[in-house]
Amino acid sequence: MKIEHFLEKNEVREITIFNQLVLNGGTLSYGKMLNHLGVSKASLENDLSSIAVRIEGFDQKVQLQYDGQTIGLSMSDDLSLQQIYRLYLDQSIKLQIITFLFKHQEFSITQLTQKLAISESSLFRKIKELNSHLKEFGIKIRNGQMQGEELQIRYFYFQFYCYIENKVTFLAEHPNDRLTQMIDAMEKFLNVTITPENRERLTIWLIISNARVSIIDKQAKRLRTQMKAYRKDPFFHKIQVFVLRYFSRYSIEVDEVESMIHFAFLLAFPVLTEPDFHEYRLLRDRHAPIASMDTLIAETIINHFKYRRLPYMLERDMSYHLTHIHTRLYFFQGDIEIYEYEGIIAKEKQIVGTNVVSFARTLLKTSTKTLADKTGENNSLLKMELLKYISLLVLITFKMASVIQVGIDLKMDGLYKETLGELLILKLKPIKGVRVEHYDPTKIYDLVLTNEEPKDQANYDDARIYILSEILSSFDMVNIQRIIQELNK
Amino acid sequence: MRVVIIGASFAGVAAAFEVRHIHPDAEILLLEKQDTLGYIPSGLHLYWDKKISDLDEARFVTEGQLDKHGIVYHLNATVQKVNTTQKIITYDQHDLSDQLSYDKLIIAAGSRQLSEKITGSAQESVLKYKRYDEAQAALIKVEESEHITIIGGGQVGVEAADLLTTMEKQVTLVESMDYVLFKYLDEDMIKPIEKNMTEKGVDLRMRQTVSSVEMESDQKVTVCLGEGSVTSDAVIMGVNVRPHLPFLDETIKQHTDQTIAVDRYLRTSVEDVFAVGDCIQLSGPGEDRVYVPLINNAVRTGIVAAANLIEPSRTFKGSLRTIGTRVFGKYIASTGMTEAESLFTDRTVESHRQEVRLTSLADSDTVTLKYVYDAKTHELLGAQMISDANILEKINVLALAIQSKQTLEDLQQTDYFFNPAYSQMTATTNLIAWMDERADEDEN
Numbered sequence: 001m002k003i004e005h006f007l008e009k010n011e012v013r014e015i016t017i018f019n020q021l022v023l024n025g026g027t028l029s030y031g032k033m034l035n036h037l038g039v040s041k042a043s044l045e046n047d048l049s050s051i052a053v054r055i056e057g058f059d060q061k062v063q064l065q066y067d068g069q070t071i072g073l074s075m076s077d078d079l080s081l082q083q084i085y086r087l088y089l090d091q092s093i094k095l096q097i098i099t100f101l102f103k104h105q106e107f108s109i110t111q112l113t114q115k116l117a118i119s120e121s122s123l124f125r126k127i128k129e130l131n132s133h134l135k136e137f138g139i140k141i142r143n144g145q146m147q148g149e150e151l152q153i154r155y156f157y158f159q160f161y162c163y164i165e166n167k168v169t170f171l172a173e174h175p176n177d178r179l180t181q182m183i184d185a186m187e188k189f190l191n192v193t194i195t196p197e198n199r200e201r202l203t204i205w206l207i208i209s210n211a212r213v214s215i216i217d218k219q220a221k222r223l224r225t226q227m228k229a230y231r232k233d234p235f236f237h238k239i240q241v242f243v244l245r246y247f248s249r250y251s252i253e254v255d256e257v258e259s260m261i262h263f264a265f266l267l268a269f270p271v272l273t274e275p276d277f278h279e280y281r282l283l284r285d286r287h288a289p290i291a292s293m294d295t296l297i298a299e300t301i302i303n304h305f306k307y308r309r310l311p312y313m314l315e316r317d318m319s320y321h322l323t324h325i326h327t328r329l330y331f332f333q334g335d336i337e338i339y340e341y342e343g344i345i346a347k348e349k350q351i352v353g354t355n356v357v358s359f360a361r362t363l364l365k366t367s368t369k370t371l372a373d374k375t376g377e378n379n380s381l382l383k384m385e386l387l388k389y390i391s392l393l394v395l396i397t398f399k400m401a402s403v404i405q406v407g408i409d410l411k412m413d414g415l416y417k418e419t420l421g422e423l424l425i426l427k428l429k430p431i432k433g434v435r436v437e438h439y440d441p442t443k444i445y446d447l448v449l450t451n452e453e454p455k456d457q458a459n460y461d462d463a464r465i466y467i468l469s470e471i472l473s474s475f476d477m478v479n480i481q482r483i484i485q486e487l488n489k
Numbered sequence: 490m491r492v493v494i495i496g497a498s499f500a501g502v503a504a505a506f507e508v509r510h511i512h513p514d515a516e517i518l519l520l521e522k523q524d525t526l527g528y529i530p531s532g533l534h535l536y537w538d539k540k541i542s543d544l545d546e547a548r549f550v551t552e553g554q555l556d557k558h559g560i561v562y563h564l565n566a567t568v569q570k571v572n573t574t575q576k577i578i579t580y581d582q583h584d585l586s587d588q589l590s591y592d593k594l595i596i597a598a599g600s601r602q603l604s605e606k607i608t609g610s611a612q613e614s615v616l617k618y619k620r621y622d623e624a625q626a627a628l629i630k631v632e633e634s635e636h637i638t639i640i641g642g643g644q645v646g647v648e649a650a651d652l653l654t655t656m657e658k659q660v661t662l663v664e665s666m667d668y669v670l671f672k673y674l675d676e677d678m679i680k681p682i683e684k685n686m687t688e689k690g691v692d693l694r695m696r697q698t699v700s701s702v703e704m705e706s707d708q709k710v711t712v713c714l715g716e717g718s719v720t721s722d723a724v725i726m727g728v729n730v731r732p733h734l735p736f737l738d739e740t741i742k743q744h745t746d747q748t749i750a751v752d753r754y755l756r757t758s759v760e761d762v763f764a765v766g767d768c769i770q771l772s773g774p775g776e777d778r779v780y781v782p783l784i785n786n787a788v789r790t791g792i793v794a795a796a797n798l799i800e801p802s803r804t805f806k807g808s809l810r811t812i813g814t815r816v817f818g819k820y821i822a823s824t825g826m827t828e829a830e831s832l833f834t835d836r837t838v839e840s841h842r843q844e845v846r847l848t849s850l851a852d853s854d855t856v857t858l859k860y861v862y863d864a865k866t867h868e869l870l871g872a873q874m875i876s877d878a879n880i881l882e883k884i885n886v887l888a889l890a891i892q893s894k895q896t897l898e899d900l901q902q903t904d905y906f907f908n909p910a911y912s913q914m915t916a917t918t919n920l921i922a923w924m925d926e927r928a929d930e931d932e933n
Contacts, residue, residue: 178777181777181833184835185832185833188832189832210745211745213745214745214746214747216605216606231715231716237696240665240696241666241667244665244666244671245666245671245829245830245832246833248671248672248729249773249779249780249833250744250745250746250748250770250779250780251600251729251730251731251732251746251747251748251770251780251782252731252745252746253604253605253606253728253729253731254606255606255607255698255700256665256698256700256715
């Protein structure tokens with residue numbers, strides 16, 4: 001599911017116009033814009049005038065100039081594209097349908113047509129469109145209710161209130177005292193630290209959960225099956241005790257599904273800090289699906305990069321992120337694509353190379369095969385988890401890239417030595433992961449470049465030595481690059 | 490002034506008497522859904538315990554007492570709708586619909602013991618016996634049953650388990666928490682009870698949630714758990730009670746847990762409408778609002794609401810969730826905050842457990858006490874007791890101490906009698922380190 005699925009076609013086009021202008025330094029010719037949008041000039045003119053009306057509310061802070069030739073955008077410094085999205089989303093009928101459904105849990109068609117001031121047929125059409133996107137979450141709007149597995153419904157609302165609806169307003173609308181008390185108690189009971197950023201995430205989740213806790217006849221067949229492997233999990237047990245104790249204070253009946261839902265959430269989203277998660281990792285059953293997938297993927301990564309092992313903290317960090325990825329794949333379906341997937345993949349490819357991206361795809365294939373039967377290129381959850389694998393791989397590559405120290409020790413007259421040395425440094429500098437400098441006998445090097453066979457090898461300690469045949473020759477350069485690659489492995 | 494009270498259980502009746510006391514001229518009308526008056530919800534336990542010889546003896550009020558105070562009551566009257574704009578109540582009585590206007594309304598409709606999560610728990614073979622007719626049915630069913638499964642290890646469940654084992658029934662008790670009576674006692678205090686339960690043959694199934702109850706073809710009932718199932722002759726529901734208020738109109742604000750929102754004077758969001766007893770949340774031991782459906786709260790809220798009918802004059806002081814009972818050969822009592830529940834308070838809490846002798850005599854019984862108090866100020870916040878001897882009354886001393894915000898040091902200064910046959914060097918309810926029979930300093 002994408003943010004634009006909450007908007008009408010013409011609104012998506014208008015947003016695209018903004019997007020294109022931002023990507024192109026604020027101005028774009030009509031020709032290029034028409035090409036990109038694939039519409040007629042008249043239709044573009046229409047869109048532009050529609051935009052002009054919409055942005056009136058920004059009081060000159062956003063200005064759009066167009067004269068039939070070029071389109072220009074200027075925005076005040078305190079405004080970003082995000083607020084423009086917000087403007088469109090705030091007027092979205094589909095968004096209002098979801099918000100209404102969350103607040104009231106049930107609606108009648110008349111109630112909703114009156115509230116939104118739209119016809120019955122257009123309400124049905126919008127619900128139908130929404131349902132086509134909710135499908136990947138395994139849920140649907142039917143008979144005036146959100147139907148599907150309870151975990152999926154809450155997960156969808158969570159994504160919705162984090163990324164689609166105005167988060168700030170949502171948080172402000174829900175009084176915080178009891179939630180603060182609940183989170184504080186949770187922190188104490190689970191013996192964890194919840195950072196402010198994670199606290200906000202957890203607050204949104206708990207608002208949603210508490211609003212739905214009393215609903216009768218929740219569906220949880222799938223979750224119950226998934227949880228079979230976690231019945232004895234120590235963290236699940238703690239959550240269960242907490243949930244029972246918390247709700248025993250109110251006239252609310254909870255069954256074990258409530259604890260299962262929180263368990264899945266707390267492991268799939270960054271709520272625990274890495275050190276707290278690590279405590280759990282030491283206790284959890286290593287043969288349970290998520291943990292064993294974490295191990296398998298971690299080993300695959302280490303083998304792929306031919307690392308013997310990762311530094312301790314990096315390995316812990318990797319495991320932390322992998323658990324989030326695998327918990328999501330195991331328990332959840334669907335996602336809201338908050339990042340432009342294709343764009344990011346393209347950019348990542350440029351920066352990290354196609355290898356990383358295709359390796360990430362292999363990892364995803366391995367994990368989805370075991371953890372979840374989720375196929376199809378258009379599944380947003382798979383897309384988002386692929387991005388996470390890529391980010392993790394990039395992170396590991398960066399952290400593991402050891403810098404190779406190269407010393408240049410030319411044996412020749414002072415002036416030549418200086419000049420040719422500088423030229424060599426200049427030539428070698430662009431190679432990734434090397435630091436080149438004039439040889440300093442007090443330092444340790446991985447590679448020493450010289451032009452004469454050293455009289456005493458021991459002078460260079462354990463450094464590898466390459467004797468240049470012809471300074472600055474391409475022959476030497478090829479050899480040096482080969483050695484650097486070898487050293488890098 | 491016509492005062493209508495919905496519900497003639499403890500809260501409703503207490504309110505009615507108090508209204509009569511304050512307003513001798515008021516017209517007071519009680520509407521009761523059941524066809525009997527004043528049945529004590531735990532009447533069946535009294536019967537099983539041979540404290541009464543007939544269920545009919547389990548009454549806390551009689552028709553005569555109401556008549557004497559000029560309180561009119563309608564039994565078998567089920568309220569269908571409350572219209573707070575016109576101040577009219579619609580109710581059914583003997584299949585006829587009738588209407589009644591009010592000047593002041595007190596909602597004391599109580600609670601019911603029903604699970605919405607356990608499939609099949611509403612069927613008749615799953616016994617609940619808060620009401621007289623239910624108790625009669627349960628009495629017969631239990632008599633003809635050999636093996637009984639109890640769902641819920643709260644006060645009702647554990648008391649039932651005790652009585653049924655005494656009656657030589659085979660008992661399985663299912664509880665979703667790690668230990669029974671978790672609302673009232675900490676885990677370290679409950680161990681002797683659980684030990685006695687196991688010794689008496691109770692099949693304890695802790696950390697198990699019931700998902701459904703299914704009738705078998707041979708009249709047996711199967712309780713399906715998260716892991717496995719139990720098949721027995723009868724099932725008793727001992728789960729938490731909850732209000733059931735389908736007759737409310739939208740103007741009366743409710744909390745998300747379906748309780749009616751009231752202020753400190755027990756006024757609802759609508760003028761002239763009050764709510765009491767099991768229909769509301771109260772200020773609990775941690776001073777935040779919680780749901781504490783206990784009879785003592787029902788009575789006290791009924792009295793306070795009655796006092797505030799004309800103008801707000803008396804605030805409700807809150808509940809310490811004080812309980813006392815005897816199960817599996819032990820007297821247990823609790824008041825205020827438990828250590829486990831201190832999770833929900835901002836205060837830093839410490840606890841201390843001690844075993845002390847009840848008298849100065851050599852053959853004296855002992856009592857194990859647990860004190861929960863503010864680490865900084867030493868203000869007493871909660872207390873728990875367990876003993877072979879009847880120490881139940883002593884919990885009231887500590888409840889009063891908590892309510893009057895006394896510190897441990899204040900308690901030591903309290904003036905109690907000394908008589909070696911009945912007391913110790915210091916009173917039982919004083920936390921004095923050197924009196925410990927077995928000092929057991931808590932790790933906190």
